[in-house]
Every structure is written in C-alpha cells, then in structure tokens.
Amino acid sequence: MGEVIVITSGKGGVGKTTTTANIGTGLAVHGKKVVLIDTDIGLRNLDVVMGLENRIVYDLVDVVEGTCRLKQALIKDKRFDGLYLLPAAQTRDKNSVSPEQMMWLCDELRKEFDYILIDCPAGIEQGFKNAIAGADRAIVITTPEVSAVRDADRIIGLLESQEIRNPRLLINRVRPDMVKRGDMMSMEDIVDILAIKMIGVVPDDENIIISTNRGEPAVIDNKSLAGQAYRNITKRVMGEDVPLLDLNVSDGFLSKMKKLFGFKSA
Amino acid sequence: METKGIVFKGNAEGLVIVIPEDYAYEDILQEIDNKVSKASRFFKGAKIKVTYRGYQLTPSQEQEVKKVLDEKSGAIIESFTREEVKTPTFQENNRVKTIRNFFSTSSDEGNCKFIRNTVRNGTRIDFNGHVVVLGDVNPGAEIIATGNVVVLGTLRGMVHAGARGDKDAFIYALKLLPTQIRIAEAIARMPEEDIADDGLVRPEMATAKDGRIIVEQF
Numbered sequence: 001m002g003e004v005i006v007i008t009s010g011k012g013g014v015g016k017t018t019t020t021a022n023i024g025t026g027l028a029v030h031g032k033k034v035v036l037i038d039t040d041i042g043l044r045n046l047d048v049v050m051g052l053e054n055r056i057v058y059d060l061v062d063v064v065e066g067t068c069r070l071k072q073a074l075i076k077d078k079r080f081d082g083l084y085l086l087p088a089a090q091t092r093d094k095n096s097v098s099p100e101q102m103m104w105l106c107d108e109l110r111k112e113f114d115y116i117l118i119d120c121p122a123g124i125e126q127g128f129k130n131a132i133a134g135a136d137r138a139i140v141i142t143t144p145e146v147s148a149v150r151d152a153d154r155i156i157g158l159l160e161s162q163e164i165r166n167p168r169l170l171i172n173r174v175r176p177d178m179v180k181r182g183d184m185m186s187m188e189d190i191v192d193i194l195a196i197k198m199i200g201v202v203p204d205d206e207n208i209i210i211s212t213n214r215g216e217p218a219v220i221d222n223k224s225l226a227g228q229a230y231r232n233i234t235k236r237v238m239g240e241d242v243p244l245l246d247l248n249v250s251d252g253f254l255s256k257m258k259k260l261f262g263f264k265s266a
Numbered sequence: 267m268e269t270k271g272i273v274f275k276g277n278a279e280g281l282v283i284v285i286p287e288d289y290a291y292e293d294i295l296q297e298i299d300n301k302v303s304k305a306s307r308f309f310k311g312a313k314i315k316v317t318y319r320g321y322q323l324t325p326s327q328e329q330e331v332k333k334v335l336d337e338k339s340g341a342i343i344e345s346f347t348r349e350e351v352k353t354p355t356f357q358e359n360n361r362v363k364t365i366r367n368f369f370s371t372s373s374d375e376g377n378c379k380f381i382r383n384t385v386r387n388g389t390r391i392d393f394n395g396h397v398v399v400l401g402d403v404n405p406g407a408e409i410i411a412t413g414n415v416v417v418l419g420t421l422r423g424m425v426h427a428g429a430r431g432d433k434d435a436f437i438y439a440l441k442l443l444p445t446q447i448r449i450a451e452a453i454a455r456m457p458e459e460d461i462a463d464d465g466l467v468r469p470e471m472a473t474a475k476d477g478r479i480i481v482e483q484f
Contacts, residue, residue: 124388150387153404157386193404193422195384 002110005117006135010151012122014143015172018212020119021049025217026234028080032114035084039131040121041096044088051215052085061089064101070108094126099133106134124158138167139199144174144185153194168199175204176247200233202226203247272297280315282349287321298331302338309341317349373434376413405445433474438484442470447479454479
C-alpha cells in the first residue's frame with residue numbers, strides 16, 4: 001500500500017510545487033513508483049515545473065467527474081519510468097472537487113503507487129481541505145520569514161485538528177550568510193516556535209530558478225547545493241537517517257583555509 | 267409605617283435585624299413575632315446566626331427575642347447577639363473578604379481549563395474560568411478567559427485575562443513575549459524594540475493596577 005504525503009505551507013510562494021517536483025523526482029530516481037497530484041485547480045503549476053504542460057489531455061476534475069478513467073489522466077514523466085503526474089484543471093475552481101472525492105482518489109492510487117505526493121494550494125480554504133483529505137503524512141514548508149512561519153503554525157494546527165499527526169518541517173530558501181549576520185531567522189528559532197520535527201533545510205539557490213524554468217527538477221543536478229538538500233530529504237522521506245546538510249560550503253577560499261588551520265571564521 | 271419598622275437583612279453570615287432606636291420593647295417583640303411567623307416557611311429548617319443593630323436590648327430581652335425567633339421561625343437560631351461595631355477600615359476589609367468567600371467569586375478559585383498542547387496561530391480559546399496551557403501560545407493565537415491565564419511555556423500570542431472585568435486576574439508565563447496582553451479593561455503590548463530571546467526561562471507575571479498592566483518577575 002502506498003503512502004499519501006501532502007506538501008503544504010499556508011503561505012504562497014515558499015516552494016510547495018518545487019518541493020513536490022523535487023521529492024517526487026528524487027523518489028523516482030530511487031526506483032519508487034510515484035504519482036504527483038496538483039490540487040491547485042485554476043492555478044496549476046506543477047506540470048510546468050515538471051516540463052509536462054504540453055502533454056495534458058485529461059485532469060483531476062475530469063477524473064472525479066467521471067469524464068475519463070484515472071489511468072487516462074496520469075501523465076508519464078519524460079525522464080523516469082515510475083513517475084506520473086495528475087494535473088489540476090486550469091479552467092475550473094477549487095469547488096469542483098470535494099474532500100470525499102480526494103479520499104477516493106488517494107485510495108485508488110494507493111493500490112498502484114509507493115508514494116502519492118499532493119501539491120497543496122496556498123491558503124486554508126476548500127483547496128487546502130481537498131488536498132489534506134486523503135493524506136497520511138504532511139510536509140510543511142516554510143521560509144525563514146516571520147509571515148511564512150506564522151502561516152506554517154496555522155497550517156500545523158489545522159493538520160493536527162484533522163488527525164494528521166506529526167507533520168514534518170522543511171525550511172526552504174535559507175541564506176546561511178544572512179543567518180550568521182543575524183538578519184534571518186535561524187533553523188533553531190523556527191523549530192522553537194513551530195515545535196515539530198524537521199525533515200530538512202534547503203538553501204536559497206539560483207539553480208532552483210533556472211531548473212524550475214527549464215522544467216527539470218534540481219534534484220537530478222549534481223552540482224546544485226539545493227539539489228543535494230533535496231536528495232537528502234528524499235532519503236529521509238523513505239525513512240533513512242541522513243544528517244543535515246552543512247550549508248556553509250559557499251565560503252570563500254580564505255575562510256576554508258582558516259578553518260583548515262583552526263581559525264574561527266568571521 | 268412598615269418601611270420605618272423593623273427590617274430583616276441577609277448578610278454573609280446570616281441575618282441582621284435592624285431595630286429603630288425609638289421603638290418600645292413590647293412593640294419590638296410583637297413586630298418580630300409577626301414578621302417571623304409570616305416568613306416561617308422561608309426560614310424552615312435553616313441554621314442561622316442572627317445579629318441585631320440599633321436599639322440596645324438587655325441580656326434578658328435578648329433571650330426573649332431569641333426564644334421568639336426559635337419558636338416562630340422554624341429555623342435553628344445558632345446565636346442572637348448585638349452586631350459588633352468594628353473600626354470602619356477593618357470592617358470594610360472584612361466585608362469584602364466575607365462576600366468573596368460567600369459567593370466564591372474569588373479570582374483564585376473556580377473552573378479551570380487545561381490545554382495540553384501548543385496553542386497555534388488561528389486558534390481561539392474562550393473560557394469562563396481560568397486557563398492553564400502546558401505548552402506555548404504562538405503568535406496569532408488568542409486566549410480569552412474570565413479568570414487567570416497560566417502558560418507553562420512561551421507566551422507569544424494574545425491573552426485576555428479577567429475578560430468580564432475582573433481586575434484582580436493575572437497572566438503568568440515561563441517566557442512572557444506576547445503580541446498583546448489584556449487584563450479586564452487594561453491593554454498592554456510589548457515594547458517596539460526587539461527584546462532578544464536569549465533562550466533563558468524567566469517566569470513573569472502580569473497584573474493590572476490602576477488600569478495599567480504591570481509585569482514583574484515571579
């Protein structure tokens with residue numbers, strides 16, 4: 001039986017879709033059968049990030065309304081065999097799907113796939129309720145900004161009230177230099193407020209923007225630090241114990257030398 | 267004339283009979299007899315202490331009145347004595363205290379709600395009584411209690427204690443870093459300058475005094 005994981009944040013623009021694409025691709029690299037569901041009806045993006053936009057024929061709303069069979073709507077990824085996408089409808093709205101229909105959909109997909117990743121829309125309305133309806137686990141995304149952390153806190157409360165216990169926290173777009181200067185919340189500050197376990201930290205990396213625009217998830221790019229972070233997170237999703245990534249590798253040559261000789265870097 | 271006659275009053279301890287100074291003793295006895303007989307159904311089976319003020323009865327007259335009360339009211343009269351006159355301030359303090367105990371509106375007693383998790387953003391807890399949180403109260407969470415609020419964790423959200431006007435209510439937290447706190451009608455917010463959260467636990471208590479909120483280490 002597969003596992004249904006919802007990726008949510010409350011606030012928009014913190015990286016839900018990017019994370020869904022990267023973890024999903026990461027799992028497929030490990031040979032897992034994975035399906036990604038975009039529940040952001042009316043504002044779909046996951047297909048673009050995956051580079052599959054031009055292959056869409058049927059979508060999520062077609063499936064729940066019975067216009068097509070579930071298998072017909074699943075789009076196979078261009079790179080990995082076990083990876084599929086169920087896109088959202090673009091010309092409908094969130095009320096076109098009910099939580100009961102989502103639960104049915106998740107149960108159907110559970111039979112076929114190892115992991116079902118649900119890309120949740122921003123907000124806490126109907127779209128959010130649909131996205132979490134069938135989920136077993138949740139990954140809550142936040143960035144080191146007060147507003148994003150506030151929204152994450154609200155989301156964690158709502159997940160707990162829906163019996164989705166022990167959500168895991170992913171802190172995205174961390175800039176170690178800013179944290180060091182005291183201009184950005186540290187991981188410790190965020191975990192202290194949200195009081196849930198972390199699943200990983202992803203550094204702010206311009207490669208992510210490049211890869212997202214190209215429709216190629218960063219997780220398959222060996223040179224990208226964010227890609228490395230997502231590879232580690234993927235392993236943690238599969239239950240492996242991987243230590244947190246040291247984000248300070250972008251230090252200059254001099255500070256690396258200083259470290260080597262035991263000086264404290266400024 | 268009725269209103270000018272003998273008046274029965276209830277207080278925290280029992281019954282007070284107010285007897286006008288200019289009454290004749292026979293009239294006092296007669297009127298108490300009448301009043302008590304009429305109200306005997308009300309008194310029946312009660313156990314009360316009775317005091318009187320105004321007219322000065324002699325000890326033997328006191329005995330006679332007590333006998334009338336005993337026989338005609340149907341209540342068990344534990345004692346019948348002249349009300350003790352105390353110094354005004356002491357009497358005032360004492361009165362406040364006894365009324366509190368009698369109606370049990372003390373701000374240190376009553377219903378209590380325990381919350382055994384973090385109160386997160388968007389959660390509102392409305393409770394008629396005291397609230398104890400075994401966890402944090404995060405920004406965006408609201409706790410509104412008619413009594414006291416105790417947070418055994420970090421208070422970062424909004425708390426309103428004494429929401430129905432109890433100025434004696436207090437707010438206590440192991441780390442007090444709230445967005446805003448309210449006690450009865452008083453409102454206070456954190457100073458604008460960032461207070462560094464040094465991670466140390468420094469329990470503090472907020473109380474209201476003269477319409478202002480005072481925070482002290484506790």
